[in-house]
Amino acid sequence: MPTILVTGCSSGFGLDTARLFLDRGWDVIATMRTIDAAALPASDRLRIVELDVTDPASVTRVVAQAGPVDVLVNNAGFGVPSPIELTEPETARSLFETNTLGTLAMIQASLPGFRERREGVIINISSSTTLKPLPLIGLYRASKMAVNAITESLAQEVHPFGIRVHLVLPGRAPETRFGANAMVHLRGRNDADYGPMIERILAGMQDRSGPVTHPSDVTEAVWRAATDPASPFRLAAGADAEAWMAEASG
Helix, strand or coil: CCEEEECCCCCHHHHHHHHHHHHCCCEEEEEECCCCHHHCCCCCCEEEEECCCCCHHHHHHHHHHHCCCCEEEECCCCCCCCCHHHCCHHHHHHHHHHHHHHHHHHHHHHHHHHHHHCCEEEEEECCHHHHCCCCCCHHHHHHHHHHHHHHHHHHHHHHHHCEEEEEEEECCCCCCCHHHHHHHHHCCCCCCCCHHHHHHHHHHHHCCCCCCCCHHHHHHHHHHHHHCCCCCCEEEECHHHHHHHHHHHC
């Protein structure tokens, strides 16, 4: 059976991706910063591994212990909506260290094995916000745009070695923790100037009346990228993401 390694599996897209590939018969290495074995069903095809993508020693250890894998999904990441003016420097650094440099670390650690076997798939979870500027997510968006740039060049660099590389761009996903985490972070701010904008954006994050991205949209996009050699380099995940991609390309 093929093997997939997925980062950031404690919740959200990573958790659902691990479940989907388990259900479809794959061997799954599900990594998470803090182990929660209850998050996934017991299976002899599942390994749950502690991983901090911002810790080089942790990345090296996990990739070595994983052994040969067929697909790497870089999903670990987080978002902290905040006006750029009010974003603490440590928060900005953490966004890039996790979302961008953590993805880079996993790629660099995994590529020697892929190159040696002359096969493999790397799937990086980005964001449809990279297609369209929005307030309060400038630094999150910047960290994901950096992932896009890395992935675009990487695809060209490793194609001669038989390695496929893909970007999956989810849209707004009210069913995940992103909106709830945003509410906790932003509701703590009492800024007279940014307050109305914050309330409007928070309401939009939780609005389920229009086109949104469901977790299944993302997992199916990852499945397509992993299993279909003819799948496009960029895969929009969700009706809203597809609309934004069409708008950006048109």
